[in-house]
Amino acid sequence: MKRWRQILRFLAAVQLLPALESGEETLVGGQAVLEGVMMRSPHAWGIAVRKPSGEIVTHSEPLERPSEQHKWMGWPVVRGVMTLGHAMTLGFRALKFSANAALEELTDTPGNGDHDHSEPVKKFEITGWMAGLNMAFSIAFFIFMYKYLPLLATTELKRVNPVFGQQFVFNLVDGLIRITMFLLFVWGVSLWKDIRRVYEYHGAEHKTVFAFENGDPLDTAAVQKYSTYHPRCGTSFLMTVMIISMFVYMAIPVHTFWARFGIRIAMLPLIAGVSYEIIRFAAKRFSAKGGVSLFALMTAPGLWLQRITTQPPDDREVECAIVALNEAMKLEKTHGGELVIA
Numbered sequence: 061m062k063r064w065r066q067i068l069r070f071l072a073a074v075q076l077l078p079a080l081e082s083g084e085e086t087l088v089g090g091q092a093v094l095e096g097v098m099m100r101s102p103h104a105w106g107i108a109v110r111k112p113s114g115e116i117v118t119h120s121e122p123l124e125r126p127s128e129q130h131k132w133m134g135w136p137v138v139r140g141v142m143t144l145g146h147a148m149t150l151g152f153r154a155l156k157f158s159a160n161a162a163l164e165e166l167t168d169t170p171g172n173g174d175h176d177h178s179e180p181v182k183k184f185e186i187t188g189w190m191a192g193l194n195m196a197f198s199i200a201f202f203i204f205m206y207k208y209l210p211l212l213a214t215t216e217l218k219r220v221n222p223v224f225g226q227q228f229v230f231n232l233v234d235g236l237i238r239i240t241m242f243l244l245f246v247w248g249v250s251l252w253k254d255i256r257r258v259y260e261y262h263g264a265e266h267k268t269v270f271a272f273e274n275g276d277p278l279d280t281a282a283v284q285k286y287s288t289y290h291p292r293c294g295t296s297f298l299m300t301v302m303i304i305s306m307f308v309y310m311a312i313p314v315h316t317f318w319a320r321f322g323i324r325i326a327m328l329p330l331i332a333g334v335s336y337e338i339i340r341f342a343a344k345r346f347s348a349k350g351g352v353s354l355f356a357l358m359t360a361p362g363l364w365l366q367r368i369t370t371q372p373p374d375d376r377e378v379e380c381a382i383v384a385l386n387e388a389m390k391l392e393k394t395h396g397g398e399l400v401i402a
Contacts, residue, residue, distance in 0.1 A: 069094055069254045070159040074198045076249065076258070076369075077151050078298050088272050088385065089292070091151050092262035093158035097377075099265070099384040100150065106387025107154050108380045109161040116380060117161050120387040123150075140336025141329045147294075152195065205245070207324045210237040215317055228310055235306030242302065246368050256371060261380065263288035264373035266366075268381040278382045280375045288370035289363050296362025301335045303361065308334075 073094060090099040096109030096116075106120035125146075133142045214234040218224040224233060249255045270286035271278060305324075308331055314320055339358060373381075 069258075070155060071194060071197075072249050072252070072255055073155055073258055074152065074194055075201060076246070076255075077148060077155070077198075078294050088269055088388075090265040090269060090381070090384065091154060091294075092258050092265055093154050094162060094258065095261070095380075096158050096161075097261050097265045097268075097381040097384045098151070098154035098158075099268070099381065099388045101388045101392040104388045104391030105150060105154075106384045106389075106391070107157055108383035108387065109158045110376065110380055111161055116383055118383060118387050119157055120391050122391055136337055137330070137333035140333035140340075143336065144297075144332055203325065205241060206238050207321065210234050210241065211317065211321055211324065213237050227313065231306055231309040234309070235302065239299075239302050242298075243365070243368075246365065250368055257377075259369055259371040260373045261377050263370040264377040264381040266290040266293065266370055267373065267378060268385055272385060278385065280378045280382070283378050283382065284373075284375070288372060289366045291356070291359040291363060293362060293366060293370075295365050295369050296359040297335065297339060299362040299365060300339055300358060301332055304335050304338070305331045 077091075088099065088101055090097055092098075093107065093109065095111070096107060098105060098107040100106075100123060102125060103123055104120060105123045106118060108116050108118045110116050125143075133139060211234055214224060214230055214237060217233065218230060224230055250259060264283075266288050267283045267286040268278065269290060271283045274286075276282040305327075308327060309320070309323065312323055312327075314323055
């Protein structure tokens, strides 16, 4: 039973993956995983997961930025798509590692079944084909939940009242339904205690990044004083994508159901790339004197949503985030040198 519970946690966490990670090429970023945290620096990543026994297991690897592998991956808009895809791939690997860490201990724990303990127990883990099948399911779930259903609902509303057939109104309502469904999903899974713990690790990751960016010592006392809400979270990026997509669809004059559905699939990479550039530009260039920066305005919806997707962590959860960052920094020193906070 515990084994299937872990697998279900893994499935749910994969659906939340874009909201749990940093989708931007930043100095230091990270992602919550099952009972742990993955941290990445420009040239390395490290993960720390706490097993049910309390032991922390770690793993780290060198990392290359997409823009450093090929020049064209650093072009505007393209770099956003490449960075997001790279982050999703790495995030999925981190989730798989964390799930297998828990499953390994469940397999090794005596009394988990009625097998003969004199014989070796076959290790159960999430294999490559299982992970691939889950990724395919996740993509299908995303398209059905956030592309097909909102479009279907808005099309039905158009039949009830012709006003919903107007280009602006149709795409506005479609976008609002999409955002509402996403919010309901994020909130609904937060009621599950196991996913709430993932949100706590998400908060631990944000606190640790804040402490690093401010040059504070990486210990639990120093880290715990920071907020769990970080503007460069994947949650903020995802909300920006959803909002910008509404205006993009408004500008494309297609009117049949399947044409609109096809446009929503085909335009997704472009919208993600444009959203990345807008957030990047707003963060670096715009700041209203004595007022609110454009970056703050754009990331505000994501920060509001982080009231759900991040929760206050305990010291043990913060410890995992610190260990993960330290693991990444060990490799960073040998592959990229010392990081300098600007």
